[in-house]
Each structure stands twice: as C-alpha cells, then as structure tokens.
Amino acid sequence: MRLPLWAQTNVSIASEGPLLFGVDYYPDQTPEDLWEEDARRIAEVGFTNVRIAEFAWALMEPAEGKFEFAWLHRAVETLHKHNIAVILGTPSAAPPPWLSAKYQDIFEVNAQGQRLYPGGRRFTCPTNPTYRRLSLKIASEMARSFADSPGVVGWQIDNELTLGSSMRCYCNACQTGFQAWLRAKYHDLETINKTWGTVFWSQTYTDFTQIPVPLPSGGDPNPGLALDYDRYQSYANVSFQGEQLEMLRKVCPHHFITANNVGLLDTIDMRDLYRDLDFVAFDNYPGFFEMLLHQQSSAPVPPDAISALSAMGHDFARGAKSGKPFMIMEEQSGKAGQRSFGPQPEKGQVRLWTYQAIAHGGMGVNYFRWDTATSGAEEYWHGMLNHDRSKSPAFDEMQQTVRELKALGGEVLNSKYVAETALVFDYDCSWAVTIQPGHFSLSYLPQVQSWYGAISPSHSGIDIVGPLSDMAPYKIVFAPLQYVVSEAQAAKIRSFVQSGGVFVTGFRLGAKTDTSQMVRTPLPGLLRDVMGVTVEDYVPIYSAKQGVKFSAMLACPDATCTLWADILQTSGADVLGTYTAGAHAGKAAITANKFGKGKAIYIGGDLDVVSLSRVLPSLAASAGIQQLIDVPRGVELTARTAGGKQWIFLLNHTADAQTIGLAKSFIDVVRKETLNGKISLEGYGVRILQA
Ligand SMILES: [Zn+2]
Numbered sequence: 162m163r164l165p166l167w168a169q170t171n172v173s174i175a176s177e178g179p180l181l182f183g184v185d186y187y188p189d190q191t192p193e194d195l196w197e198e199d200a201r202r203i204a205e206v207g208f209t210n211v212r213i214a215e216f217a218w219a220l221m222e223p224a225e226g227k228f229e230f231a232w233l234h235r236a237v238e239t240l241h242k243h244n245i246a247v248i249l250g251t252p253s254a255a256p257p258p259w260l261s262a263k264y265q266d267i268f269e270v271n272a273q274g275q276r277l278y279p280g281g282r283r284f285t286c287p288t289n290p291t292y293r294r295l296s297l298k299i300a301s302e303m304a305r306s307f308a309d310s311p312g313v314v315g316w317q318i319d320n321e322l323t324l325g326s327s328m329r330c331y332c333n334a335c336q337t338g339f340q341a342w343l344r345a346k347y348h349d350l351e352t353i354n355k356t357w358g359t360v361f362w363s364q365t366y367t368d369f370t371q372i373p374v375p376l377p378s379g380g381d382p383n384p385g386l387a388l389d390y391d392r393y394q395s396y397a398n399v400s401f402q403g404e405q406l407e408m409l410r411k412v413c414p415h416h417f418i419t420a421n422n423v424g425l426l427d428t429i430d431m432r433d434l435y436r437d438l439d440f441v442a443f444d445n446y447p448g449f450f451e452m453l454l455h456q457q458s459s460a461p462v463p464p465d466a467i468s469a470l471s472a473m474g475h476d477f478a479r480g481a482k483s484g485k486p487f488m489i490m491e492e493q494s495g496k497a498g499q500r501s502f503g504p505q506p507e508k509g510q511v512r513l514w515t516y517q518a519i520a521h522g523g524m525g526v527n528y529f530r531w532d533t534a535t536s537g538a539e540e541y542w543h544g545m546l547n548h549d550r551s552k553s554p555a556f557d558e559m560q561q562t563v564r565e566l567k568a569l570g571g572e573v574l575n576s577k578y579v580a581e582t583a584l585v586f587d588y589d590c591s592w593a594v595t596i597q598p599g600h601f602s603l604s605y606l607p608q609v610q611s612w613y614g615a616i617s618p619s620h621s622g623i624d625i626v627g628p629l630s631d632m633a634p635y636k637i638v639f640a641p642l643q644y645v646v647s648e649a650q651a652a653k654i655r656s657f658v659q660s661g662g663v664f665v666t667g668f669r670l671g672a673k674t675d676t677s678q679m680v681r682t683p684l685p686g687l688l689r690d691v692m693g694v695t696v697e698d699y700v701p702i703y704s705a706k707q708g709v710k711f712s713a714m715l716a717c718p719d720a721t722c723t724l725w726a727d728i729l730q731t732s733g734a735d736v737l738g739t740y741t742a743g744a745h746a747g748k749a750a751i752t753a754n755k756f757g758k759g760k761a762i763y764i765g766g767d768l769d770v771v772s773l774s775r776v777l778p779s780l781a782a783s784a785g786i787q788q789l790i791d792v793p794r795g796v797e798l799t800a801r802t803a804g805g806k807q808w809i810f811l812l813n814h815t816a817d818a819q820t821i822g823l824a825k826s827f828i829d830v831v832r833k834e835t836l837n838g839k840i841s842l843e844g845y846g847v848r849i850l851q852a
Contacts, residue, residue, distance in 0.1 A: 181209065181210055181488050181524060181525025181526075181527070182207070182208055182209055182210070182525055182526055182527070182563045182566060182567060183203075183208045183209055183210035183211050183212070183245075183246075183248075183525075183526075183527040183528075184203060184206075184208055184211055184527055184528045184529075184530065184531045184544075184545060185211065185212045185213075185490070185491060185527055185528070185529045185530040185531065186199065186203065186211040186212070186213050186240075186530065186531045187213065187216075187530065187531070187532070187534070188213060188214075188232075188233075188236035189213075189214065189216070189217040189220050189232075190534060190536075190537075191532065193232070193235070196235075196236055196239045196240075197239055199531065199532070200239045200240045200242065200243040200245060201243055203240070203243065203245055203531065204243040204244060204245055206545075206559065206560045206563060207560060207563045207564050207567060208245060208563060209244075209245065209246060209567075210245060210246040210247065210248055210314065210527065211240060211245055211246075211247055211248070211527075211531070212247075212248040212249075212250055212317055212421075212490060212527055213233075213236065213237075213240075213247060213248070213249065213250065214233060214249050214250050214252065214303075215250020215251070215252060215254065215317060215319075215320045215421075216250075216252060216254065216255045216282070216320070217233070217252055218252035218253070218255055218256060218257050218260075218299055219255075219257035219258070220232065220233075221233065221252065221299060221302075221303065222257065222299050222302070223257075223259075224259055225259060225260070225263070225295075228299075228302045228306075230302075230303065230306040230307070233306075233307075234306070234307075234310065237307070237310055237312045237313060238310075238312065240312055241310075241311060241312030245312070246312060246313070246314040247310075247312050247313045247314065248313075248314065248315045248316065248317055248419075248527075249303065249307060249313055249315075249316055249317070250316075250317040250318075250319075250320055250421075251296070251299070251300040251303060251316065251317070251318050251319055251405055252299060252300075252303075253285075253292075253296035253299070253300065253318075253319045253401075253405070254282050254283050254319050254320040254321065254322075255282040255283075256279075256285060256292070256295070256296075258279060260295060261279035261284075262279075264291045264292070264295075266289060266291060266332075266333075266334070267285050267286060267289045267291055267292040268284055268285065268286065268332070269283075269284055269285055269286050269325065269326070269327065269330040269332065270286070270330055270331045270332040270335075271326070271327035271329075271330075271331065272327055272328075272329060272331060272375075272376070272377075273376075273377060274331060274376045274377060276332075277326060277327070281326070281538070283321070283324065283325050283326060284326065286330045286332050286334055286335060287322075287330060287335075287394070287397040287398045287401045288330065288332070288334040288335045288337075288338040288397045288401075289332070289334045290334065293401055293404060296319075296401070296404075296405065297404050297405060297408060300318075300405045300408060300409070301408050301412065304316075304408060304409055304412040304413050305412055307413075308412050308413045308416075313413075313416060314416060314417065315416045315417035315418065315419065315439075316409050316413065316416055316417070316418045316419070317419055317420060317421050317442065317490065318402050318405045318406060318409070318418065318419075318420045318438075319401075319402060319405070319420060320421055321421060321422055321423055321444070322398050322401075322402060322420065322422060322429060322434070323398075323422040323423050323424075323426045323428045323429045323431070323434075324422070324423045324426065324428075325428060328426075328428045329390075329391070329394050329428075330394065330397075331374045331375070331376050335374060335393075335394070335397065336372075336373065336374045338393065338397055339372065339374055339389075339390060339393045340369045340370060340372050342393045342396060343369065343372060343389065343393075344369055346389075350366050350367065350368070350369065353366065353372070354366060356385055356676045356678075357383050357385035357386050357389075357676070357678075358383070358385065358678060359383065361383070362380070362383075364383060372386070373386075374390060375387045375390050382596075384593070384596050384597055384673075384677040384678075385676050385677045385678060387592075387596045387677075388589065388592055388593050388596060388676075388677040391588075391592035391595075391596075392589075392592075394428075394429075395428070395429045395430045395433065395588070396433070398428075398429045398434070399429065399430070399433045399434050402420060402434065403437070406418060406437060406438065417439040417440070418438055418439055419435075419438050419439055419440055419441070419442040419488070419490075420434065420435070420438055420442065421442050421443060421444065421490040421491065422434070422442075422443050422444070423443065423444050424441075424443040424444070424474045424477050424478045424481070425470070425473065425474045425477055425606070427588055427591040427592065427595075427605070427606060430588045431477070431478070431481040432481050432482075432627055434481075435481050435482050436482075438482075440482065440485055440486065440487055440488060440524070441478045441479070441481050441482045441485070441487040441488070442487065442488040442489070442490035443474070443478045443487070443489065443490060443491075444489070444490065444491040444492075444529075445471060445474060445475070445489045445491070445492050445493060445514060445518060446491070446493045446497050446503075447467055447468070447470070447471045447493060447506075447510075447514055448493055448496070448497050448498070448502075448503025448504065448506070449497065449498070449503060450467045450470040450471065451467050451503055451504070452498070452501065452503050454466060454467065463795075464795050464814040464815050464816075465614075465617075465618075465794060465795050465797075465814055466614065467814070468517065468795075468797060468812070468814040469610075469613060469614040469617050470610065470614075471514065471517060472517065472521060472613075472617060472623075472797065473610060473613045473614075473617075473623075473625070475487070475517065475518055475521035475522065475523065476521055476522075476580075476584075476613075476623050476624065476625045477586060477625045479521060479522040479578060479624075479625075480586075480624050480625040480626055480627075484522070484577065484578065484624070486522055486523060486524035486574065486575055487518075487522060487523055487524065488523065488524060488525040488526070488527070489515075489518045489523060489525070489526040489527065490527050491527065491528075491529035491530075492511075492514060492515060492518065492526045492527065492528050492529060493506065493511070493514065493528075493529065494506075494511055494528040494529060494530070494543070494544055494545055494553065494555055494559060495533070495543030495544060495545075495553045495554070495555060496541065496542075496543045497529070497542050497543065498541060498542065499538055499539055499541065499542065502541045502542070502543075505543075505554055505555075506554075506555055507816065507844075507845060508554075508555075508558070508845070509558070509843070509844065509845030509846065510555075510845050511528075511555040511558050511559055511562070512558050512559075512561065512562040512845070512847065513812060513813070513814065513845045513846075513847055515559075515562045515566070516562070516566075516810065516812060516847040516849075517797070517812055519566065519569075519573075519574065519810070520797070520799040520801070520810035520812060521578060521799060522577075522578035522801070523574075524574040524575060525574070526566075528544070528545060528559055529542070529544065530542070530544040530545070531544055531545055531546060532544055532545070532546040532550060533546060533547055533548050533553075535548055545559060565831055568831075569830065569831070569849070572803055572804070572806070573801065573803070573808055573830075573849075575803065576801040576802055576803035576806075576808065577801060577802050577803060578622060578624075578799065578800075578801050579622045579799075579800040579801065579802055579807075580621070580622030580623055580624040580634075580635070581621045581622055581635060581636045581637070581786055582616060582619065582621040582622065582623045582624070582635060582636065582637050582638075582639070582781060582786065583623070583624045583625070583626045583630070583632060583634075583635040583637075583638045583639070584609065584612060584613055584616065584623050584624070584625050584626070584638075584639045584640075584641075585625075585626055585627070585628060585630075585638065585639065585640035585641075585643065586609055586625050586626070586627070587627065587628040587640075587643065587645065589628070589645045589647075589675060590605055590628075590642060590643060590644045590645050591604075591605035591606060593644050593645050593673055593677050594642060594644050594669075596677070599669070599699075599701055599725070600701040600702070600724050600725060602723075602724055603642075603701075603724050603725060603767075605642050605644075608641045608642045608667075608767075609641055609642070611641075611770060611773060612639055612641045612667075612773070612777065613625075614770070614774070615770070615773040615774040615776075615777040615778070616639060616777050616778065616781060617797070618774070618778055618794070619777075619778045619781040619782070619786050619788070620788050620789070620792065620797070620798040620799070621636075621637075621781060621786040621788075622799060622800060626638075628643075628646075628647065628650045628653075629647075629649055629650060629653060631653075632653060632654075632657040632662060632664075633657065633660070633662075635662065636662070636663065636784045636785050636786060637662070637663040637664075637665065637780065637781055637784035637786065638654075638657065638662060638663070638664050638665070639665045639666075639777065640654075640664065640665070640666045640667075640670075641666070641667045642667055642668070642669055643666050643667070643669070643670050643671065644669045644670075644671075644672055644673055645671075645673045645674070645675055645677070646670065646671035646673075646674075646675075646685075646686065646687055646688065647674070647675035648675075648687060651671070651686075651687035651688055651691075654688060654691060654761075655688070655691050655756075657759065658691055658756045658757055658759035658760065658761050659756060659757030659758065659759065660757065660758060660759065661757070661758035661759045662759045663759055663760045663761075663762070663780070663783075663784040664691070664759070664760070664761045664762070665762040665764065665777070665780055666692075666761075666762070666763060666764070667763070667764045667765070667767075668699070668725045668726070668727040668764070668765050668766065668767060669699065669725070669727065670684070670685040670686075670688060670692070670696075670727075670763065671684060671685040671686040671687055671688050672684055672685075672686070672699070683695045683696070684696035684699070684727075685763070688761075690756070691754070691756050691761045692734065692752070692754055692761045692763045693731060693732055693733040693734030693752065693754025693755075693756065693761065694729040694730060694731050694732065694734050694749070694752050694754065694763055695729070695730045695732065696727050696728065696729060696730075696765075697728040697729065697730045697748070698727075698728045698745075699725070699726075699727050699728070700725070700726045700727075700728060700745070701724065701725055702722055702723055702724055702725060702726060705742070705743050706721070706723075706742055707721070707722040707726050707740055707741070707742050707743065707745070707766060708720060708721050708722065708740070708741035708742055709721075709722060709738045709739065709740060709741065709750045709751065709766050709768060709772070710738060710739050710740075710741050711737065711738045711751070711776075712735075712736060712737045712738060712739075714735075714737055715737050715738065715751070715775070715776055715779055717772055717775040717776060717779075718772075719741060720738075720766070720768040720769055720771075720772030720773075720776075721768075721769045721772075722750075722766035722767050722768065722769075723767065723769070724767040725766065725767045726740060726745065726750065726765060726766045726767075727763075727765035727766070728740070728745050728748050728749075728750075728765065729748065729749040729750065729752055729763060729765045730748075730749065731749055731752055731754075733754060733755075734749075734752035734753060734754035734761075734763070735752065735753045735754070736749045736751070736752055737751040737752060737753055737762070738750040738751030738764075738766075740766070749765070750764075750765045750766050751763065751764050751765060751766075751776075752765075760784075762780060764776070789809055790809065790811070790821060790822075790823065790824075790850075791821070791822065792811065792819075792821055793819050793820075793821070795813065795814050795815035795819070796811060796812065796813050796814070796815070796819050796821065796842065797810075797811075797812040797814060798810065798811055798812075799812075806851065807851065807852060808830065808849050808850070808851055809827070809849070809850040809851075809852075810847070810848075810849055811842055811847065811848045811849075811850065812847055813842040813843070813844060813845060813846045813847070814845070815844060815845075816844040816845065817844050818841055818842065818843050818844055818846070819841070819842045820839055820840070820841055820842075821839070821840050821841075821842060822838065822839050822840075823836060823837060823838060823839075823840060823850075825852065826852075827850035827851060827852055828850065828851045828852075829848050829849065829850060830849045830850070830851050831847070831848065831849050832848075836848075836850065
C-alpha cells in the first residue's frame with residue numbers, strides 16, 4: 162500500500178506524528194553560532210520541518226558558476242540532528258546582483274512598457290531564456306548537492322510566482338514567446354485573424370512576427386489577442402516552473418515537490434501550476450484581508466468577512482488539485498506586512514487560523530517565520546521570535562496548536578473535505594472581464610468573493626471548481642459573472658441541470674465566446690434554453706439607480722443594484738424578482754427555470770451584499786442543503802470524512818463566547834470529552850466533534 166505523502170516522509174525522518182507542521186527558517190540571515198540553538202528550540206516546539214533557502218541565491222552562487230553549498234549543508238545537518246526535516250526552496254525569485262548587472266535583458270517590462278530594476282525581488286521575465294537557464298542551473302546544482310542529504314524531504318520551486326510586481330511581462334522575449342505559443346495553438350495566421358477578428362482597425366497579420374503584445378497603443382487592444390496574452394503569460398510561468406520540476410523529478414526522485422503561492426490571485430492559472438506537483442502549498446495571511454477591507458471602507462469589518470476570505474483561499478487551493486489535502490507554507494504568526502503591517506493577532510487567533518486550514522482540507526501548516534528579520538524589506542514581518550529573540554506573543558499558542566494537531570494524526574489530516582456546493586472560478590472570465598469590465602467598478606474576483614461570502618453561512622462545504630469540472634457531486638453550483646462560456650462548459654451545465662442539479666448564475670452570462678468574440682445569438686447564448694430567459698438588454702448602472710423587488714418565494718426586503726442589470730424576458734422561467742426603477746421597472750431581474758430534473762436560476766442584477774446574503778442561502782436551502790448543526794453568525798462549520806467517520810469542525814471567529822445546541826451526543830476529539838445539549842465555544846475557540 163502506498164502511504165500518504167506526509168506519512169512516507171514522516172516515517173523516514175521522525176518517530177511519530179504528522180510531518181508537515183513547521184516554520185519557515187532563514188539560516189542565511191542568521192549568524193551560524195545561533196543555528197544550534199534555533200534547531201533545538203524549533204524541535205522543542207514540536208515542529209517536524211522547516212522550509213529554507215528560497216531567497217539565498219547570492220550565498221549559494223556568489224559568482225556565476227561558482228557554487229557554495231557547504232554552509233547550507235551545515236544548516237541542514239544541524240536541523241537534521243534535531244530531527245527537523247528540511248524543505249528546500251529553489252531561489253529563482255531573487256536573482257543576485259552579479260546576475261542582473263551582467264544580463265540586462267532579464268528584466269520584466271510592465272504594462273506601461275517600463276523596465277523593472279533590481280533591488281527588490283521577482284523583477285524578472287518568465288520567458289527570458291537567460292533567466293530561465295540560470296534559474297535552472299542553480300536549482301540543478303542545488304538538487305545534485307542535496308539529493309542524498311538525509312535531512313531533506315522535499316522541494317519548493319521558486320516562491321510566489323503568482324505575486325509579480327506588475328503581474329504580466331511585456332518584453333521582447335515575451336513577444337517572441339507569445340508568437341511561438343500562438344503558432345502552436347492556431348497553426349496559421351488565417352485562423353488567428355479570423356478568431357480575433359483582426360479586420361477591425363486594420364490589424365490583419367501577414368507574418369507571425371507582426372503580432373504585438375498588448376502594450377499602450379493609442380487605443381484598446383483586440384480583446385481576443387489580450388485574452389490569449391493572459392493565457393500565454395500564465396503558460397510562461399507554468400513552463401518556467403516546469404523546467405525545474407522536470408529536473409527535480411529526475412535528480413531527487415524520493416523527495417516531494419511543491420510550490421508556494423498567494424492563492425487568491427488570477428495572475429497564473431493555479432490548476433495548471435500545481436497539476437504536476439505533489440500537493441498545493443500556499444500563504445495564509447488573514448491580517449492582510451483585514452487591512453484590505455479597512456482600505457475599502459472605514460466601517461468596522463465583521464469578523465466573518467475576514468474569515469470567509471481565508472476560507473475561500475483554502476477552498477480555492479484545495480480545489481486547484483481536485484480536493485487533495487494541502488499545506489499552508491506560510492501561516493501568519495504575528496504582525497505581518499512591509500511598509501504597513503496588520504495588527505497583532507488576538508489571543509487564540511493564530512490557533513484558530515491554523516485549525517481553519519485543517520478544517521478546510523489542510524494536512525500541514527508552516528508558520529512564517531521563525532525569527533523576525535532585523536534587516537531587509539520585511540523587518541516588520543513578525544515571526545515566532547521577536548527582534549531580540551524573545552518569544553512572540555503567539556509563540557506558546559503555536560506550540561500548543563502543533564501538539565494538538567500532531568495528536569489528531571494522519572487519519573484526520575488526510576480525510577476528505579465534504580462539500581455539497583460548488584462555486585465556479587474561471588480564469589478566462591477573470592481575464593476577459595479585466596480586459597472589458599463593461600463598468601469601471603466591475604471585476605471578477607470581488608464578485609466571486611461576494612458570492613462565496615454570501616453562500617458560506619450555509620455551512621454546506623464549498624468546492625471551488627473550474628469551468629469544466631464535474632458538477633455531478635454537488636446539489637447546487639454557483640457561477641457568478643460567467644462572462645465567457647465555451648461550448649464544452651455549456652454542455653456540462655446543461656447536463657448537470659438536466660440530471661437534477663441546481664445552477665445559479667448571474668449577469669453577463671455567456672456574453673463572450675472562449676475566443677472573446679461577441680456571441681452572435683440572443684443572450685445568454687448557448688444557455689438560453691437552460692435558463693429559460695432571453696436578455697432583452699444589458700445595462701451598466703451610473704446615475705440612474707436600480708433596485709429589485711423580490712417575489713414571495715424569496716421574501717426579502719428590496720435590493721439595490723449599483724453596477725449592472727441584465728433585463729430578462731422569460732420564456733417559461735418563473736420570475737423571482739423584478740426591477741423597480743426607470744424604463745425597466747416591472748421587468749424580470751431574477752428567474753428560475755425548470756429544465757429536465759433540475760433548475761437554472763439567473764440573477765440579472767448585482768444585488769447588494771445584504772440581499773445577496775439572503776438570496777443565495779435561501780436558494781441553497783431550496784436545493785436541499787441542510788446544516789449539520791445550527792451555529793450562530795461568526796461561527797464556521799466544516800466537515801471532513803474518512804472510512805465512515807466524520808469530524809465536524811466548529812470555529813468561532815468572534816471575540817465572544819458562543820453557545821451551540823447539539824441534537825445528539827459528540828466526542829470533542831481535541832479535549833477528549835463527551836458533549837451533549839448546549840456547549841460553549843470560547844472567543845476564537847475551536848472544537849472538533851466526532852459522532
Ligand atoms: Zn518578458
């Protein structure tokens with residue numbers, strides 16, 4: 162029998178307990194006479210691994226072709242002596258000064274056509290052959306040097322590829338790469354000209370070398386070209402990573418290989434990025450979500466708004482590899498940020514965030530970082546040790562959490578997350594809406610986040626799926642702002658609804674083909690029969706306000722729409738809401754159509770958050786979604802199962818104690834106590850129940 166990954170690596174380096182609870186450690190930034198003390202203290206916490214070296218290129222290759230790994234071997238050996246396994250990071254995110262001084266063509270060119278400069282990190286082009294060659298070279302030398310090191314268990318390729326400074330590179334190498342990618346995709350220019358409709362503005366290409374990248378050009382780019390350019394840039398990064406991956410598989414066949422990224426960004430298709438890696442690893446910094454929400458509004462941020470963003474990040478990452486347990490490679494452990502930084506987590510919050518990751522399908526968590534840097538751009542990114550190397554406020558809490566989680570064991574950590582609901586996240590839609598938002602305030606990710614936030618109080622478990630994922634396992638599938646619909650996706654949706662599924666979608670459905678041309682049939686194009694409506698008109702909202710009055714079935718106070726209204730004409734669908742203002746007053750805004758054995762619901766207006774939070778759970782309930790246990794607002798519930806057992810995670814994201822009524826008896830598997838009737842969950846508290 163093939164053991165799960167963490168167990169395989171665990172057997173090889175530690176006596177018992179899961180492997181992947183650890184901390185990100187920087188021996189390259191720490192005097193060597195402190196390594197022994199660090200390793201001892203890291204082991205005392207109960208950690209099983211560290212990730213190291215992902216930014217240490219300058220120390221590993223101080224001059225071109227001169228490799229120095231002796232220091233890193235000493236660090237790995239010191240850690241291994243204390244039974245701490247090592248995940249090595251390849252250092253391509255931060256090329257050293259000798260490299261950027263010698264090779265002047267490696268720099269990223271941003272969307273304004275400006276070249277980036279060295280001095281930060283990730284200032285490089287993913288296509289540039291020199292940068293790729295030198296990145297592969299240092300990674301290969303590293304791999305050869307550490308392939309048989311007993312302390313090393315796995316690799317992280319690069320760091321945060323999804324977090325480029327300008328998200329896209331527009332340099333000459335990328336233009337050439339784009340042209341080659343187009344040749345492979347379309348084969349000939351005639352197909353490209355037809356697919357993009359280049360006859361508009363006299364853009365017919367007669368040679369591949371004429372095809373530009375979407376830099377400023379006195380007018381907007383062709384939408385088909387722009388969408389393909391986003392796809393190319395995603396591909397360029399995936400293939401950049403792929404070179405290191407292919408090498409590591411050959412040189413280090415016994416090590417696992419992953420990458421670390423900021424998950425909830427649309428820069429690179431994460432499903433492509435992680436396809437050939439062993440598991441998904443990513444960052445979780447709830448403090449950033451809090452800062453971001455404060456930037457958007459001065460109103461107090463409700464705790465469940467922040468927790469929903471973290472939860473969505475976890476669900477997104479788990480979905481990127483079809484439900485496989487993931488790892489948090491960087492979990493917030495203190496005040497985090499660079500020029501500005503978030504607040505110190507409240508007592509209990511770091512433990513809560515750690516359990517939230519496990520509750521959503523995590524198998525391991527590494528905290529960022531061990532000691533807080535005393536120099537460099539991240540001096541205020543607080544770790545487990547303060548600048549004076551004393552314990553941070555959350556140090557003991559992390560120690561307690563790691564011990565609890567190790568005691569939970571592999572059965573829980575490799576169990577399956579249970580989801581009855583799916584939410585579609587489609588990179589094509591995100592990119593196409595960014596290219597042509599229709600309304601300057603409309604963008605894809607915030608819409609998907611709003612829908613996630615509205616659905617999550619149903620506590621049904623949410624899988625975040627791609628446009629072509631199998632929808633059969635779900636009772637209800639939500640697909641907001643599904644602007645691009647391919648024929649293959651339309652067929653999937655049709656078959657899901659026909660077989661009894663409930664499909665809920667929103668305005669702009671199917672307005673674009675997957676080549677970003679306009680659909681030539683009445684909207685919603687390929688899904689007109691499934692939805693049972695025709696879009697009579699689509700209306701961005703500016704001065705003329707719009708609202709929605711709900712039917713008795715939804716029974717909510719009127720909603721306001723501030724961005725968009727699709728005006729619907731029904732052909733068999735029931736009307737669940739009508740517009741209230743202007744020329745479209747009384748016309749259908751929300752419809753539900755019976756199709757086959759299922760139902761297709763169209764929400765034509767961008768409902769305000771409060772209304773969306775009433776409507777979507779109500780639709781979920783009508784699709785048969787039932788809560789396992791009733792929990793108050795601010796308490797999150799998820800479930801994981803394995804071998805006929807089920808674990809229910811209760812997570813209190815509020816500062817106040819909450820009371821929860823249980824209809825039957827449960828065991829709290831952390832506290833090892835039997836629970837009946839009313840139970841209390843302390844502020845930021847966690848319980849894991851087993852029936
Ligand atoms: Zn480039």
